[in-house]
Amino acid sequence: MAALPSGVLGTLDPTSDRAVFRQIADQLREAIDKGRFKEGAKLPSEAELTDHFGVSRMTVRNSLSVLQSEGLVSSEHGRGVFVRPRPPVRRLASDRFARRHREQGKSAFTVEAEAAGSRPEVDSLEVREERATPDISARLGSVRKVLARRRRYLLDGKPVETAVSYLPLDIARDTPIAEPNPGPGGIYARLEELGHQLDHFEEEVRARMPAPDEVKALRLASGVPVIHLVRTAYDTEGRAVEVCDTVMSADAYVLAYQLPAN
Template sequence: MAALSSGLLGALDPTSDRAVYRQIADQLREAIDKDRFGEGDKLPSEAELVEHYSVSRMTVRNSLSILQSEGLVLSEHGRGVFVRPRPPVRRLASDRFARRHRDQGKSAFTVEAEAAGSRPEVDRLEVKEERPPQDISARLGGPRRVLARRRRYLLDQRPVEFAVSYIPLDLARNTPIAEPNPGPGGIYARLEELGHRLDHFEEEIRSRMPTPSEVRTLQLATGVPVIHLVRTAYDTEGRAVEVCDTIMAADAYVLSYQLPAT
C-alpha cells in the first residue's frame, strides 16, 4: 500500500456523474502520464485498489481494462499489471529526405535514429519482382511489374516500422536497387545516380487500428494504433519513381513539419 499511502492516487468524487471505474482509470492514467509510475513499474494490486477506493474487484478490473485498451499497461498473469515500456520516439521531420543526407551516405531512418540517440536496425528484408497492388500501380503510372523491397525497422531492438518500396522494374532491374544492400544513401541515392534526380515527395498519412498481422510484425500492445503513410517520389521530369507504403507504431513517432507561411 506504500504507493497509495504516499498520495500517488487520490479519492473518488461522489458528486461526479463520471462512472467510478472511469474515475479510477483517470487517476491511474494521470499518475502514469506524470511519471508517478514509470516504465516497467508495477501498479497497485487489485486488492490494494479495492481497499483504497472501497469498490468491488470488478470495478477495479474494468478500470485496468481501460488502461490496457489504451496501450498504457500490460497484465502479466500471476505477477500483476505493469506500466508498458515505451519505444524510443523517432521524430519524422519535414527535411528527412533532404539531399544532404544522401550525400553523406545516410538513409532518412539512420539520420533520425541517430538524432534520437537510438541504434537503428533493419531486418526481415525481402527484395523481389512482383505485380503491384492496383493502387500502387496507379500511383506509379500503371506498370505491370515492379521491384518490391520489404523491410522492418527497429530502434534499440524494438520494431517500430514496416515498409514496402515499389520501384518500376525498368528503373530497378539489374541495378544496385535490386540488391539487398543498395549502398550508401539507399535507393534514392541510386535513383539519382541513374539519372532520376528527385524533385519532390507526396505523402498521405492516416491513423487506424492495426490488423492482426501488423500487431505481430510490430509487436504492438493492445490499444496501440498505427500510422499508415504512403509516399510517392517524383523526379524532375515529373515521373513517379517510387512508392513507399509504410506502417508505423503510432506510439513511437512524432510527426514534425515546417510549413512556409507564404
C-alpha cells in the same frame, strides 16, 4: 498493507454518475500524464488499488483494462502492470530525406534512430518482382510490373515499422536497388546515381487500428493504433520513381512538420 504515497491518487466521488471503474481509470491516467507514474514504472498492485479505493478486485481490473485498451499501460504476467514508454522517435518530415544524409551514406531511418539514441536494425527483408496493384500502378504512372522491397525496422530490437517500396521495373531491374543491400544511402542514393535526381515527395498519412498481421509483425499491445503513411518520390522530370507504403506503431513515433506561413 502499505498505503499508497500521499497525493499520487485521490478518492472516488460518490455523487458522480460516472462508473466507479472509470473514475479509477481517470485517476490513474491523470497520474501517468502528470508524471507521477513515469515511463516503465510499475503501477500499484490490484491489492493496493483495491485497498486504496475500497472496491472489489474486479472493479480494479476493469479500470486497468481501460488503460490497456488505450495503449497507456501493458500487463506482464506475474510481474504487474507497467506504464508504456512514450514515442522515442521524432520523425521530422522536412529533414529526413535531405540529400546531405544520402551523401553521408545514411538512410532516413538511421538518422532518426541516431537522433533518438537508439540502435537501428532492418530485418524480414524481401526483394522481388511482382505485378503492381491498381493503386500502386496509378501512383507510378500506369506501370504494370514493379520491384518490391519489403522490410521491417527495429529500434533496440523492438519492431516499430514495416515498409514496402515499389519501384518501376524499367528503373530498378538489374541495378543495386534489386540487391538486398542497395549500398550506402539506400535506394534514394542509387536512384540519383541512375540519373533520377529527386525533386520532391508527397505523403498521405492516416491513423487506423492495425490488421492482425500488423499486430504480429509490430508486436503491438492491445489498443495501440498504427500510422499508415504512403509516400511517392518524384524526380526532377516529374516522374514518380518510388511509392513507399509504411505502417508505423503509433506509440513509437512523433510526426513533426515545418510548414511555410506565406
